[in-house]
Amino acid sequence: MSEFSLEQFIEVHEPQLRTSAVPEVFWPSLFNKLKYEEFDAGKYFQIIVEENESGENSFSVIALKDIEAESADSIFLIDHCFTFRLNNARGILKQVPGFKERLMESMGITLDEFEDVDSCSDYIGSESGDAHPTARGDENPGTGDEKGTKINEQLEQKIIDAIMEKIWKFAQTYTVRRSKNVLDEGDMPIWYLPDEFGMRIGHSNTPNIRIVPFFYGFNGQAFSIMFPIKDIKDQEEVTRNYVDNAVLKAHPDWYNVLLHPWEPVDLSESEIKKSVKDEKFFTSGRHPDYLPSESQKGNASDPIGIMDTVRILASDTQLIEHLKDVQYEMAEDVKEADVIWMREHFHDFKVLSEQNPKVLINQFPFESNLTVKDLFAALIEADPSYEKSYNEETLEWGPEWFQTTFNLNEELPAFVSYFQKRARKNLDNTWIIKPWNLARGLDTVVTNNLDCVIRMVETGPKLVSKYIEDPVLMKRPDNGNLVKFDLRFIVLVRSLDPLEVFVYNDFWPRLAVNEYDLSDLADNFTHLSVHNYTDKSKVSNITSDEFIESLVELNPQLDWNQVKEQINYVIKEVFKTVTRDRPPKGVAPNLQSRAMYGFDIMLKWKNREHNAVDVVFLEANFMPDCERASQFYPDFADTVFQTLFLGGGSNRVHSI
Numbered sequence: 001m002s003e004f005s006l007e008q009f010i011e012v013h014e015p016q017l018r019t020s021a022v023p024e025v026f027w028p029s030l031f032n033k034l035k036y037e038e039f040d041a042g043k044y045f046q047i048i049v050e051e052n053e054s055g056e057n058s059f060s061v062i063a064l065k066d067i068e069a070e071s072a073d074s075i076f077l078i079d080h081c082f083t084f085r086l087n088n089a090r091g092i093l094k095q096v097p098g099f100k101e102r103l104m105e106s107m108g109i110t111l112d113e114f115e116d117v118d119s120c121s122d123y124i125g126s127e128s129g130d131a132h133p134t135a136r137g138d139e140n141p142g143t144g145d146e147k148g149t150k151i152n153e154q155l156e157q158k159i160i161d162a163i164m165e166k167i168w169k170f171a172q173t174y175t176v177r178r179s180k181n182v183l184d185e186g187d188m189p190i191w192y193l194p195d196e197f198g199m200r201i202g203h204s205n206t207p208n209i210r211i212v213p214f215f216y217g218f219n220g221q222a223f224s225i226m227f228p229i230k231d232i233k234d235q236e237e238v239t240r241n242y243v244d245n246a247v248l249k250a251h252p253d254w255y256n257v258l259l260h261p262w263e264p265v266d267l268s269e270s271e272i273k274k275s276v277k278d279e280k281f282f283t284s285g286r287h288p289d290y291l292p293s294e295s296q297k298g299n300a301s302d303p304i305g306i307m308d309t310v311r312i313l314a315s316d317t318q319l320i321e322h323l324k325d326v327q328y329e330m331a332e333d334v335k336e337a338d339v340i341w342m343r344e345h346f347h348d349f350k351v352l353s354e355q356n357p358k359v360l361i362n363q364f365p366f367e368s369n370l371t372v373k374d375l376f377a378a379l380i381e382a383d384p385s386y387e388k389s390y391n392e393e394t395l396e397w398g399p400e401w402f403q404t405t406f407n408l409n410e411e412l413p414a415f416v417s418y419f420q421k422r423a424r425k426n427l428d429n430t431w432i433i434k435p436w437n438l439a440r441g442l443d444t445v446v447t448n449n450l451d452c453v454i455r456m457v458e459t460g461p462k463l464v465s466k467y468i469e470d471p472v473l474m475k476r477p478d479n480g481n482l483v484k485f486d487l488r489f490i491v492l493v494r495s496l497d498p499l500e501v502f503v504y505n506d507f508w509p510r511l512a513v514n515e516y517d518l519s520d521l522a523d524n525f526t527h528l529s530v531h532n533y534t535d536k537s538k539v540s541n542i543t544s545d546e547f548i549e550s551l552v553e554l555n556p557q558l559d560w561n562q563v564k565e566q567i568n569y570v571i572k573e574v575f576k577t578v579t580r581d582r583p584p585k586g587v588a589p590n591l592q593s594r595a596m597y598g599f600d601i602m603l604k605w606k607n608r609e610h611n612a613v614d615v616v617f618l619e620a621n622f623m624p625d626c627e628r629a630s631q632f633y634p635d636f637a638d639t640v641f642q643t644l645f646l647g648g649g650s651n652r653v654h655s656i
Contacts, residue, residue, distance in 0.1 A: 004218055006031050012217045020212040026075040026227055033077050034216050034223070041076040041226070045238060047200045057108065059200040060237050067232040078211065078224040082193040086445050087524045089167075089191075093160050100159055106199050107166045114158050164522075168261050168451040170199045173459055174213040174222065188443055189459035194224050201226075203262055204239035208232050211240050247409070247457050257413050261451035267413065268420035274387070275410050277378040282369070282584040287345070289365040291588055292353035310645065311336060313359075316343035316623070322630040322637035326646070334359065339645050343623050349590055357592070360645050362623075364496065364595050365588040370578045371597070371622040373463050374436040377405045379577050382585065395422055400614050401570040405465040408433075408457045415464060419450050430467040430518060432527075435460055444528065446521040469518065472558075472603040472613055474551050476511050476540060483512040486529050486618060487547075489599045490629065491571060492643045492653065496579050497589035502643050502653040503571060506633060509547040511540045543632065557611050566615040567601055568656040574599070574617055594644040598624025 009031045010017075017027060032038070044067060048060050067074050082103070084092060093100050104110070172194065175187035193199065198211065211226045232238065243258040256265045311331040314320055320328070320341060331337040334352070340361040346352075349365050369375045380386060380402055390397045395418070397404045406415040422429050433445040433456050445456060446467055456462055473482045490504040513525040521527065525538065542550075548560050578587045598621035606612040629636045635652065642648035 004035070009034075009218070013214075016215065020214070021210075022075075022212065022214075022225065022227065025070060025072050029073045030075050030214075030225060033075070034218075037077075039077050039079060041078070041197055044076070045197070047197065059108075059202075061197070061201050063232045063234055063236050063238060065234050067228055069228040069231050075225060075227040078198040078226055079195045080192040080222060080224065081195045083222070084191055085189075086191070086447075086522050089164065090160055090520070090522055093163060094156065100156070100163065103163050103193075104159065106193075106196050107163065107170065109159070109162050109166065111155075113162060114155065165449060165451075167193070168449065168455045170194075171455065172211075172213060172224065173455075174215070175459065187460065190222075192222065198224060198226075202237065202239045203242040203259075205241065207239045207241045207244070208236070209238055209240050210244065245458050250409075251412075254412060257416055258454065258457075260416065260454055265416075266420065267417040268424050270413070270417045272390075272414045272417050272421075273411075274381055274406075274414055276382055277410075277585075279584055281378060281410075282375060286368065287347055289583070289588070290348045290350040291365055291583070291590070292350050292592075308338075310641070311338045312341055313337035313339070314341040316341065319626050319630065319637050319640065322634075323641060324634070325638045326641045339641075345622075349592065353592060360592055360594055362594055362596065362644070364493070364593040365590050366583040367587050367595065367622065369585070369587050370574070370620050372436055373434060373619060374407050374461065376578070376619070377407060377463055379580070379585065380405070382581065383577065395425065395427060399573070401573060401617050403465040403468065403616060405463055408453070408462045408464055412454065412457055415453070416450065419453070428467075428469045430469050430521065431464050432467045433462050433464045435462055446527045448518075448521065468602055468604045468616060470605045471516070472551070472555065472605060473516055474509075474511070474547070475554055476513070477542060477546075477550070478540060479513070481513070481515040483514065484516045484527070484529065485509055485511045485547075485602075487567075487601045487603075488624070489567070489571070489601060490624065490626070490640070491597045491599050491620075492640060493575075493595045493597070494644060495589065496575070496587060496593075499572070499575055499579070501572065501575060501656050503568065503656055504629075504636070504639065504653050506544045506629075506652075508628065509540075509542050509544065511542070513538050541628070541632075555610070558613065563603065563613060563615070566613070568654075570601070570615045570617050571599055572656050574620065596624070596640055596644065597621060 006028055010027060017024075022030070033040070044064055045061050046064055048062055050058050050060070052058055082092070082099075093103075170193055171191045173189050173191050175189050192213070194211075201209070201211070208230050209226055209228050209232075211224050213222060214225045215222050242262055243255065245258075248255060248258055256263075257267070259265070308327070310326060310328040312320060312328050313331040313334060334340065334355050337356065337359050340346075340352075340359055342362060345368075346361060346363045349361075352359065352361065369379060380398055383399075386398055389399070404418075406412075406418070408415060419429055419431075429450075430446065430448045431453060433447065433453060435443045443459070445452070447453060453464055456464075468484075471484045474485055475481070476483045486509075488508040488510060490507075492502040492504070494500040494502070510529040512527065512529045514523060516526060552558055552560055579589070580586060582588075600618040600621070602616045602618055603613045604616055606614050626636065626640075633639075633652075639650045639652045642650060643653055
């Protein structure tokens with residue numbers, strides 16, 4: 001990398017260095033150490049192993065010489081031994097020889113922890129070379145004991161479970177930028193473990209070093225960099241603050257909660273305080289929508305005549321290209337259009353009413369209150385009946401059709417208290433964590449590990465919802481597995497005041513792949529049903545009629561007509577929720593607006609007898625992908641346009 005100069009290094013990396021608050025005095029030395037891959041921490045630090053009264057080893061790192069905080073050379077590289085996402089971590093642990101053993105040693109996991117000690121008899125001695133630090137990090141200090149062991153299959157799962165249970169005490173995270181061309185998707189978090197040296201550095205409320213992740217743009221590799229924030233004396237322990245992050249800066253009173261993975265705190269007796277969000281929550285950091293004035297309202301046209309040629313101004317033609325009966329031509333300007341069909345979010349409905357009061361657009365003002373997860377959850381909590389719905393005995397909360405949800409960036413202490421209350425009652429504590437700004441299951445995590453939930457807050461805005469642990473299952477046609485599923489309904493909205501909502505009769509069953517069970521919560525093919533964006537071979541193209549027939553055959557106690565009525569009821573309740581309050585705490589009626597949404601619905605058993613179901617609303621999606629719909633049902637596009645814009649009726653939809 002010698003062809004790059006210090007000036008070029010700074011030009012490329014300065015934003016990252018300043019964001020991480022790396023002092024400028026270290027930049028030249030950091031550049032040289034990265035350029036020559038110089039891992040020289042072993043010359044300055046040493047890992048110390050001490051045995052406590054119970055015979056367990058504890059580790060710390062001490063300085064081997066005085067280290068001055070202002071010295072330009074006092075910055076050190078730490079390698080990463082394991083980079084992962086939750087859905088691939090277990091697979092890597094199974095596939096890489098010796099890696100489990102290496103992490104067991106680093107995490108202090110011993111075979112004595114496992115009940116089935118007899119199965120340890122297959123352990124054999126060291127297999128030199130199986131477990132070793134990454135080559136770049138060999139110059140960082142180690143314990144000198146890097147023997148590997150061969151683990152039989154009987155123990156493997158238990159050991160991997162133990163590693164994944166403890167990994168949150170050591171893992172760190174950074175984010176990678178996703179394509180700007182992908183609508184409504186932000187950054188994706190990456191988790192990593194530092195090398196053995198980095199994992200041994202202890203916590204302190206008054207640390208003497210900082211460690212931050214660093215992406216070296218010249219070779220595309222990630223490292224951690226360590227530098228002192230105060231002078232360190234010879235033989236002094238080196239410590240960092242484990243919760244030195246943006247979440248703590250935003251919520252300094254959460255310190256003990258954020259530190260729970262390392263120093264557990266009991267909040268099971270604490271009152272659960274859910275925060276009712278004010279208008280600022282619904283507007284802060286969000287692009288505002290502008291409504292027509294009262295004088296501008298009422299100018300929208302009647303539906304376009306069925307036989308007229310519709311002039312469409314479109315930024316996305318996926319659906320339009322499938323129109324057959326609807327006669328249309330493409331418009332180039334707002335003023336000449338009858339219909340605006342946009343995939344991008346539209347905001348200025350005031351200007352639109354001035355430019356063309358007759359045009360219809362496929363969006364409602366403030367519809368983010370429906371389609372953005374944290375906003376919709378806030379509207380659920382804002383219902384006056386919500387607080388009264390809490391049952392101290394069952395710990396159930398909110399309407400039956402919406403799972404108990406916490407906004408982790410606003411309500412983490414409340415969630416920890418709720419989780420611990422459930423644990424004391426031996427209630428299921430499986431949760432699903434979702435970012436509010438990603439779609440298609442990206443960065444979705446299913447877990448029953450409280451430490452995992454707490455650490456996930458570091459990766460950006462997250463909601464955590466009670467996982468449906470007893471879903472209605474169906475038999476997947478291609479492999480015979482009993483799998484979980486959700487149902488995608490296309491919902492067409494012609495008016496919010498009065499409410500005119502239509503549901504397309506056919507829906508799209510989306511099936512998981514693997515047999516449903518709760519033993520491996522990281523298996524996306526068991527717990528997620530959307531695979532058409534990752535592996536289309538996993539998509540089961542079962543029709544709604546085939547689904548109903550199969551479901552009732554497997555569960556003859558179900559009356560599908562009754563389930564369908566429940567689904568329609570829930571969809572209507574969703575719209576009542578989002579129109580209960582005026583904007584910005586609600587979706588605004590607008591005479592020029594129409595909309596198509598994808599509603600995702602699940603069915604769960606109401607009781608242990610499995611003789612009744614509850615319908616659960618998961619989320620609503622703006623501009624859902626309709627390619628499969630158009631292929632399965634050739635008149636789908638015409639039905640959508642006729643229902644929304646042409647005032648026509650169709651036997652392909654039903655009103656709710």
